[in-house]
Amino acid sequence: MNLFEKTILKIGKENVVQVVTDNVSENKKAGEMLKGVFPHIFWTPCAAHCINLMFGDIFKEAPYSTAGHILNPGLYYKNNEMKTLTEEVWLGYHACVERMILDKTLQDKIGDELGVYMKAHGLLGIESAIRARTLRSPGEHFNI
Numbered sequence: 001m002n003l004f005e006k007t008i009l010k011i012g013k014e015n016v017v018q019v020v021t022d023n024v025s026e027n028k029k030a031g032e033m034l035k036g037v038f039p040h041i042f043w044t045p046c047a048a049h050c051i052n053l054m055f056g057d058i059f060k061e062a063p064y065s066t067a068g069h070i071l072n073p074g075l076y077y078k079n080n081e082m083k084t085l086t087e088e089v090w091l092g093y094h095a096c097v098e099r100m101i102l103d104k105t106l107q108d109k110i111g112d113e114l115g116v117y118m119k120a121h122g123l124l125g126i127e128s129a130i131r132a133r134t135l136r137s138p139g140e141h142f143n144i
Contacts, residue, residue, distance in 0.1 A: 008038060017040070020046050027045075030043075031043025066088065066092025077130075
């Protein structure tokens with residue numbers, strides 16, 4: 001008798017209609033066995049776990065999450081101030097730009113603009129823009 005069966009019997013099989021687990025192969029096998037012992041109980045893989053697995057594969061291929069630490073003003077300015085932007089984050093940002101923007105001239109222009117962004121020059125340095133770093137979601141910064 002496995003842990004799932006013991007737990008269901010402890011709770012009372014009449015009180016259990018569904019078991020949700022992560023998506024590892026052992027849990028899949030246990031879910032199939034549960035159907036044989038308790039045909040009224042449904043086994044379902046956890047949707048959040050499945051989504052995490054899918055995004056994990058995406059982020060292994062492209063460093064978009066690290067680029068977000070640079071391109072999200074709320075994260076960038078706060079982390080820059082706290083000196084927590086690691087070399088890994090910067091390498092991820094540059095790898096992301098190189099993968100997404102194939103034109104070397106455009107990559108250079110983005111690098112030039114990044115300098116303005118990092119120093120908070122022009123519109124990025126006015127008080128309302130500084131307050132907006134923590135008040136607006138990242139997408140809203142570009143719709144002002």
